[in-house]
Amino acid sequence: MSGTGTAPAALLTGGGAPTVDTVVFDLDGTLVDTVPDIARAVNRALRAAGLPALTRAEVRGQVGFGGTALVRRALAKAGRDARPEQVAALQEAYLSAYAEEPVRESAVYPGAARLLDALRAAGLRLAVCTNKSGRITGPLMTALGLATRVDAVVTGDTLPVRKPDPGPVLHAVELAGGKRAMMVGDTLSDVRAARAAELPVVCVSFGYHEGDAARLGPDALITDYADFPAAVRSAGISLPAVL
């Protein structure tokens, strides 16, 4: 902290950390368990291209890193070079298959919709920042009743950069009209983006990270959305008193 200038209001009042006014949620592995539908779509594209299928575990390991991570993994499994034209063709086939039916088995995690409603009722602004294609994100959020529950959505193709770049997260906060945000995510991509954006970050233990989620280094870790307010406060992040 510099010794000059105006001290933040919270320091003057002794009120602890300034109250958060916006929560930015990641989508896949955080709000929605999407792996079954992603696996179905990518395997349809792989089958059509004569390539071996990915297991759900292999798919899970790539979700969160957006763009072409999944099809690159599939090409690596097949021992093929990831030539740009082959990556692009496979990515297009995968997204077309996914867009046909974004939600067959995907489900909102228990307690997530209730938490979004409670946060909104407490006056918080809500945003989703995902690395997922916009072509899938909109229909998926609508089908699962999430589209009307948030104020802003930033997808993997909204900006030229994706998480872990802080740009999309900061853009989501700006679109939601917030000033002081925190993030909720499930992979290193979210934690890195939040750190680079200088936002506190909470991770969910049930998402698509490899191994122990504590190793992602979040400010707090939750195993259940019901624990969100307590976990956030115990990390020193200030939430509106009504929560």
Ligand SMILES: O=C(O)COP(=O)(O)O
């Ligand atoms: O990798 C993706 O396509 C999306 O993942 P995210 O919603 O966890 O950012």
Ligand SMILES: [Mg+2]
């Ligand atoms: Mg994720």
